[in-house]
Amino acid sequence: MASEKLALFGGAPVRPALLPYARQSIDAEDIAAVSRALAGDWITQGPGVKRFEEGLAAIAGARHAVAVANGTAALHAACWAAGLGPDDEVITTSLTFAATANAVVYQGARPVFADIDGATLNLDSDSVKRLATPRTRALLAVDFAGLPCDWDKLRALAREHGWLLIADAAHSLGGALGERPVGTLADLTTFSFHPAKLITSGEGGAVVTDRDDLAERLRTARHHGIRYQDPARPWRYEIDVPGHNFRLTDFQCALGLSQLARLERFWTARDRLARRYRERLAGSPFLELPALPADRRHGWHLFVVLLRLERLTVDRDTVLSALRAENIGATLHYPLVHLHPFYRRRFGYGPGLCPIAEAAEPRLVTLPLFPTMSEADQDDVLQALDKVFIHFARRPS
């Protein structure tokens, strides 16, 4: 292809309207389910919540699911249920949405950032090991983009040190490690049902666990910290530790349950597109693909690539701007958490803390991926990438 004028410089864009990086899939059955819930006697904390929780627990392979208002509330409830407090440290990743570490901060505890594995972009267990102190209480790992972590290694570390193992699985509902579904790999697993995620309830989240004691505490966290003394006298209750209002409504749960029934279909569509991206991009001199270990079923929330900046004359942000101008909604997941002003100020973190994550972040690009995206949409992404790369290719001097 001859070098075509980039839309960034006034040329015609590859497509007339923006292709977003994510989009929810709502069908007539979803709308009917929400309507039925709204016409019922309960619009919050009715039977729809339990039905959604049972459906989710079955898919996640866990004994308990507790639905909450969003994925951030799920993380917060998990940290509350873990009993984290001001003297505690939680080892986590910096390559995540800030909500992961913020939840630790809400409890007054200290997030400690381990580095990532440069190939999978998930936490590196050797880096985690080096950060263990007598104050470490929990390990909070993220299945970045949807790729399940090496949970067996993380669990071995957690067991050795007596840490609680928490999975932020906002990206990986429906994923698996070998035959074991996401939801069975940690003590507590949190999900998000934001519209960009793998299923949606508008806003929404949940925590799943096999442990009865943690499930009980999650329910208490969700409902103000209230503990009832006698089921026959529900007007009598006490609060030992203040909780929150993290409740999810019945009509949101109706949407969540209706979506859950299509999770496998959504996953198949995402998987097909992700494999097609990988085939088409495998030989590109301008980018690298994250590793996809054979024992993982990727959740495919995000399709992330790493630019080879040494082959380009511009930085990642210019590539993103050029793709946006072509009407391709490429974006960045994520600015590193330890470099946000709050984390620098409060905890004294700064550059150099996570060298592998810091080297990866300026190279990261998220390409559009969602179940109703067509192959023609995907071809537009590939064409725009070609156009931008040809324009900004570094010529041998």
Ligand SMILES: Cc1ncc(COP(=O)(O)O)c(C=O)c1O
């Ligand atoms: C890794 C991760 N954790 C937590 C969250 C928070 O979820 P929510 O937006 O539902 O609060 C998100 C959502 O963007 C996320 O990507």
